[in-house]
Each structure stands twice: as C-alpha cells, then as structure tokens.
Amino acid sequence: MPQKSTEAYPYAFTVSYVERVWQHRWRCSDVTFHCLEGALCQQWVQTIREQLTALTSRPKHLLVYINPYGGKQQGERIYEQKVAPLFTLASISTDVIVTEHANHARDHLRTEAELKQYDGVVCVGGDGMFSEMVHGLVSRTQRDNGVDQNSPEEKLVPCTLRIGIIPAGSTxxxxxxxxxxxxxxTSALHIIVGDAQPMDVCSVHHNNTFLRYSVSLLGYGFYGDVLADSERKRWMGPARYDFSGFKTFLTHHYYEGTVSFLPATDILGTPRDKTRCRAGYVLLYKCNLSNNIHNQLCSLVLYPHVWGWRVIRGKFLAINAASMSCACPRSPKGLSPAAHLADGTTDLILVRQCSRFNFLRHLLRHTSKYDQFDMTFVEVHRVRRFRFTPRYCQSDSELDLRENGKRLFSQICRDHPACSCSPAYSSWNCDGEILPHAAIEVGYVTTPYNLLCKYTVHSESIQTHSLFPHFVTLQPCYKMDKIKTHQSTHNTPS
Ligand SMILES: Nc1ncnc2c1ncn2[C@@H]1O[C@H](COP(=O)(O)OP(=O)(O)OP(=O)(O)O)[C@@H](O)[C@H]1O
Structure with missing residues (x-):
C-alpha cells in the first residue's frame, strides 16, 4: 500500500480466506482492510469473529495421527510444514500422535482415545492409515451401541465424529x-472450513465372522493377485505395483465361482451414468436440486424396496466392488466413474474370462474417458449386498492366502489336477489389505461416518481465483505500522 494511503488509513486487519487456484487445488490467501478509525476497525474484527464462532461445522479440536513410514516417509514433515501452520491460523488446537507401529491408530481409537473432546480425527498417511482409522472408529461405535459386527444382516450405527485425511501415502x-x-x-483447508461428505462402508464377513470394513475397492482375481504378489516385493518400493501388475496381467488367471447379489433396483442412478457426483446422488449435479431435495432423495435411497437375490456363476478374471469411483492419478475417472460416495450401494463389476488382448482393452479403459463397461465380457451391477463362493471350497487349513501362496498353489493343483493353468483361488484385495478367505459375504452397505473433505460438485461453474465465503482466520486489529504491507490489495471498509 502506498505510504500516503497508509497514513490516511492507519488501522488495519487481515482476513485469510480459501482460494481455488487451479481445478481442485485450494490455497490460503489473505486480504488486508484499512480503516481510518481504530473503533471501526475493532467493530469489524469483532463482527467477523462472531460470525466465525457461529459456524458450528468447523472443527476446533482435532486428534491427528501421523504415519512416519507411509509413502515417501514424509508424513511428519508434511504435517509440520504444510498443515500445522494452517491449523494454527484457523485457531484449531490439535493433539498429535506419531504412530509407532502398524495398527497403533486403530487400537488407540478403538480403546483409549477420549473421543468426546474432539470434533474430528485426522490421519496423515495413505489409504492404509485411513483404513486403520475407519476400523478403529466404526468398531468402537458399533461396540458402544451393542451392534454385532459379525452379523452381515446388521446395519452399522453412524459415528458422530468426522474423519479427515492428509495425503502422505503411496497412492x-x-x-x-x-x-x-x-x-x-487443499485437504487441510477442506478440514478447516468444515466440509463434510458422508461415505459408504461395506462390512466383509466369512461364515458369519467379521473380517474387515471396506470403503473403496474390494477386488478378487486381478487386483487381489496384484496385491498378493506386490506384498512379497515390498523391497521394490512403489515400483512393485507396476511390476506385479504386469506379471499378473501376463499370468492371466481366471477363477471359477458363484456371485450372488442383492441389486439396488429402486435407485435412480446406474453405474453407467455419464455424469459424476461426489456428493451422494447424481441428480444434485444434473438438475441442480436444492440441498433439501437432495437430502430427501438420499434418505429415500437408504430405505429401499429391494428385489430378490441374483446369482451368476462363471469364470472371472476379476470381481471388483467399488464403493466409490476409486479414482487415482493413474485412473482419473476410476474403476467405476459414476459410483456414489454415500448412497448405500456398491458397484459390482464382473470381468469374465476373455482373451489377454480384450483384458488389456478393459484395463486401458480405466485410463480413458470411454465407457468402462461397454464390453461383452464386462458387466456391472449396483448392489446393496453380495456374496462370493469359489467353485472349489476351501478347508480352513488352506486359508492362509497371505503367506502360503506357493504352498497353497501346489496344494490346489494336487487337489484339483484338472486345473493346469489357473489356481482355484485368488485373494481378496480389501482396500489394499489381503483377506484370509476367498469365500466372503458383504453385509449391507451403510453410511456410518462423515469424511472431512469434499469434492465440490459444481466445480466447473466456479471460476479460478474466486473468493470462497470461508474466512479461515482473522488477524487482530493492528495499527498500520505493525502489519505486513500488501502492495497489491487495497480494501477499505465503509
Ligand atoms: N509407525 C508405523 N510403523 C509401521 N507401519 C505403520 C506405522 N504406522 C502405520 N503403519 C502402517 O503402514 C501401512 C501403510 O501406511 P499408509 O497407508 O499410510 O502408506 P502407504 O501404504 O505408503 O500408502 P497407500 O496406502 O496410499 O498406498 C498402514 O497399513 C499402517 O497400518
């Protein structure tokens, strides 16, 4: 600000706000307002403070878990340098726990954490850390409410606490x-402004015993084999996924079994919708419905009339259940681009036995804008529950798929000599963890918690550099000589 103006308006205050700088990338900016009178300045500060305090959706106290070994092992640095200063600016107090071992966060949340004092729980890490938090929080909520987690018939009780994620993992x-x-x-700013998004969770069972929760991908066949192989090659680092992916593609194993599912027949959207919705239901995007109508629609789809179970037997290269789009930088639209985050369904994708060339075409579709499901050997169903039973039933001694891959393979070939090329079982990849059973039942998909994030639905209509109505924080009222000078901005409260 020019020296003359500074003298004319000696009082000032600075407001920080969230700015969209490029597509989904958010940054914190600030703007300084200059005043002639100290009292007027103070009045502005006071009023804005009151407005901010009235925003109940914003977290004030957060519990943060940092995985120091996730991804490139930068979790602590990312938090200290990029996230903590923003939380401080937004007057959010935190209790930070740097995890000391795998499942530290899960067990702490499940047993010790004093959850009542927090407005949300945040992890700094990858999908594995996020899954730990989901397991800790959802398990604790079910236990506190007397829900039997082992029963696939039981619907999960929602958690009141919200979950946030600061990306610091591999994928x-x-x-x-x-x-x-x-x-x-960007993730820290979404957390600060209190954006929240309900998310679906599937509970996975074997013989009425709870195995795990899944929030993104349950994959048998191709994605299970890739994970099982890549786990044995951890020493390769992130390159192991490419290596194992290529190897699994070449082996081209198919698996026989029976898939039974309960279709979600009464909902309006389908997995082949062209439009995207990351806020629960597609009509919000298509018809610009008000939030009220959107909420009514969401509750409508959560209490549906369901038709009977359907059964499909066959030889499958992959069976995938996507509870969200499963988009990632390599597959920007994901495995099921139109999957909803919170409609109580999962998209069940069946890829039947086909040639390697066709399977390659299918995989390449994940990276393109073309319809993923427009192939004769691929079918997709939006379902509320499903089961899978491999053709050749397992005995319990054969179940340790994680560690006994080779032994299991030779055992299977012995037991099933007709099988010359494909093993009888694959593994289930459940959000990046291998399940110990091939025969599983997925209970009702429910929406038990809120994620502190949001993929803004109307992103296309918002111009870059637009000012969001979210004041992040307010610097105290200073005399002009105490604040940093902003040459480019000159705002004067009237
Ligand atoms: N202190 C720790 N020491 C060892 N393992 C840990 C520790 N804290 C968490 N873990 C485990 O590390 C696993 C991987 O962590 P995380 O998901 O953060 O990173 P990643 O696997 O590199 O990323 P992504 O899951 O996105 O591919 C998690 O399953 C978690 O249980």
Whole structure:
C-alpha cells in the first residue's frame, strides 16, 4: 500500500480466506482492510469473529495421527510444514500422535482415545492409515451401541465424529477420489472450513465372522493377485505395483465361482451414468436440486424396496466392488466413474474370462474417458449386498492366502489336477489389505461416518481465483505500522 494511503488509513486487519487456484487445488490467501478509525476497525474484527464462532461445522479440536513410514516417509514433515501452520491460523488446537507401529491408530481409537473432546480425527498417511482409522472408529461405535459386527444382516450405527485425511501415502486413492487432488494443503483447508461428505462402508464377513470394513475397492482375481504378489516385493518400493501388475496381467488367471447379489433396483442412478457426483446422488449435479431435495432423495435411497437375490456363476478374471469411483492419478475417472460416495450401494463389476488382448482393452479403459463397461465380457451391477463362493471350497487349513501362496498353489493343483493353468483361488484385495478367505459375504452397505473433505460438485461453474465465503482466520486489529504491507490489495471498509 502506498505510504500516503497508509497514513490516511492507519488501522488495519487481515482476513485469510480459501482460494481455488487451479481445478481442485485450494490455497490460503489473505486480504488486508484499512480503516481510518481504530473503533471501526475493532467493530469489524469483532463482527467477523462472531460470525466465525457461529459456524458450528468447523472443527476446533482435532486428534491427528501421523504415519512416519507411509509413502515417501514424509508424513511428519508434511504435517509440520504444510498443515500445522494452517491449523494454527484457523485457531484449531490439535493433539498429535506419531504412530509407532502398524495398527497403533486403530487400537488407540478403538480403546483409549477420549473421543468426546474432539470434533474430528485426522490421519496423515495413505489409504492404509485411513483404513486403520475407519476400523478403529466404526468398531468402537458399533461396540458402544451393542451392534454385532459379525452379523452381515446388521446395519452399522453412524459415528458422530468426522474423519479427515492428509495425503502422505503411496497412492492416496481415497483422498484423490473424495477431494479430487492429492495435495496436503487443499485437504487441510477442506478440514478447516468444515466440509463434510458422508461415505459408504461395506462390512466383509466369512461364515458369519467379521473380517474387515471396506470403503473403496474390494477386488478378487486381478487386483487381489496384484496385491498378493506386490506384498512379497515390498523391497521394490512403489515400483512393485507396476511390476506385479504386469506379471499378473501376463499370468492371466481366471477363477471359477458363484456371485450372488442383492441389486439396488429402486435407485435412480446406474453405474453407467455419464455424469459424476461426489456428493451422494447424481441428480444434485444434473438438475441442480436444492440441498433439501437432495437430502430427501438420499434418505429415500437408504430405505429401499429391494428385489430378490441374483446369482451368476462363471469364470472371472476379476470381481471388483467399488464403493466409490476409486479414482487415482493413474485412473482419473476410476474403476467405476459414476459410483456414489454415500448412497448405500456398491458397484459390482464382473470381468469374465476373455482373451489377454480384450483384458488389456478393459484395463486401458480405466485410463480413458470411454465407457468402462461397454464390453461383452464386462458387466456391472449396483448392489446393496453380495456374496462370493469359489467353485472349489476351501478347508480352513488352506486359508492362509497371505503367506502360503506357493504352498497353497501346489496344494490346489494336487487337489484339483484338472486345473493346469489357473489356481482355484485368488485373494481378496480389501482396500489394499489381503483377506484370509476367498469365500466372503458383504453385509449391507451403510453410511456410518462423515469424511472431512469434499469434492465440490459444481466445480466447473466456479471460476479460478474466486473468493470462497470461508474466512479461515482473522488477524487482530493492528495499527498500520505493525502489519505486513500488501502492495497489491487495497480494501477499505465503509
Ligand atoms: N509407525 C508405523 N510403523 C509401521 N507401519 C505403520 C506405522 N504406522 C502405520 N503403519 C502402517 O503402514 C501401512 C501403510 O501406511 P499408509 O497407508 O499410510 O502408506 P502407504 O501404504 O505408503 O500408502 P497407500 O496406502 O496410499 O498406498 C498402514 O497399513 C499402517 O497400518
């Protein structure tokens, strides 16, 4: 600000706000307002403070878990340098726990954490850390409410606490699919402004025993085999996924079994919709419905009339259940581009036995804008529940798919000599973890918690550099000589 104006308006205050700088990337900017009178300045500060305090959706106290070993092992640095300063600016107090071992966050949330004192729980890490938090929080909520987690018939009780994720992992698919970008600052700003997005969770069972929750991808066949192989090659770092992916593609194993599912027949959207919705239901985007109508529609689809179970037997290269789009930087539209985050369904994608060339075409569709499901050997169903039973039933001694891959393979070939090329079982990849059973039942897809993030639905209509009505924080009222000078901005409260 020119020296003359500074003298004319000696009082000032600075407002920080969130700015969209490029597509889904957000940044914090600030603007300084200059006043003639100290009292007027103080009045402005006071009023804006009151407005900010009245915003109940914003978190004030957060519990933060940092995985120091996720991704490129930058979790602590990312938090200290990029996230903590923003939380401080927004007057958010935090309790920070740097995890010391796998499942530290899960067990702490499940048993010790004093959850009542927090407005949300945030993890700094990848999808594995996020899954730990989901397991800790959802398990604790079900236990506190007397829900039997082992029963696939039971619907999950919602958690009151919200969950946030700061991307610091290898793939960060959940962050990408919900925020639209893997950027720690953008995620921190979504958390600060209190954006929240309900999310579906599937509970996975075997013989009426709870195995795990899934929020993104349950994959048998191709994605299970890729994960199982890549786990044995951890020493290769992130390159292991490419290596194992290529190897699994070449082996081209198919698996026989029976898929039974309960179709979600009464909902309006389908997995082949062209439009995208990251806020629960597609009509919000298509017809610009008001939030009220959107909420009514969401509750409508949560209490549906359901038709009977359908059964499909066959030989499958892949069976995938996508509870969200599963978009990631490599597959910007994801495995099921039109999947909704919170409509109580999952998109069940069946890829039947086909030639390698056709399977390659199918995989390449994940990276293109063309319809993923427009192939004769691919079918997709929006379902509320499903089961899978492999053709050759397992005995319990054969179940340790994680560690005994080779032993299992030879055992299977012994037991099933007709099988000369494909093993009888694959593994289930459940959000990046291998399940110990091939026969599974997925309970009702429910929406038990809110994610502190949001993939803005009307993104196309918002101009870059637009000012969001979210004041992040307010600097105190200073005399002009105490604040930093902003040459480019000159705002004067009237
Ligand atoms: N202190 C720790 N030491 C070892 N392992 C940990 C620790 N804290 C968390 N973990 C485990 O590390 C696993 C991987 O972490 P995370 O998901 O953060 O990173 P990633 O696997 O690199 O990323 P992504 O899941 O996005 O590919 C998690 O399953 C978690 O259980």
């Amino acid at each position: 960060d698919c959940i962050c990408y699919a919900t925020v639209g970008i893997n950027d720690p600052v």
